[in-house]
Amino acid sequence: MHETALMTNLLAIVERAARDGGGGAVRVVHARIGEFAGVNVDALRFAFEALSPGTAAAGGRLECEIVPLRLRCRSCGADGPSSEFVLACGACGSTDMEIVGGREMEVDYILTDDEPPESGAGR
Ligand SMILES: [Zn+2]
Incomplete structure (x- = not known):
């Protein structure tokens, strides 16, 4: 299952970021997953639970x-959500499209004990 390999890479990124950020415990790992990335989010969560113990992300939460x-x-x-490009470009009518979003799989940010929660987030 390739979610396991993805999570191994993701946890390596988290380890590095946590170390650079002062070495505090990781509270939240916020990942951006493209709708068309071919990633099963449930499987990814399962991989996080299975692989995070013993890493900087142990005890943290995957969002x-x-x-x-x-x-x-x-x-x-012109670019936009796929719903605006059903058959052709809404701006010029061309059907020559490329995918520019929706296939990503990346760590957006992590929150650790070292940093205050995002200002103004209210949580
Ligand atoms: Zn166009």
């Missing part, structure tokens, strides 16, 4: 933000 598919028109450069 997954699903990023919707975005397309860009190669003719005029």
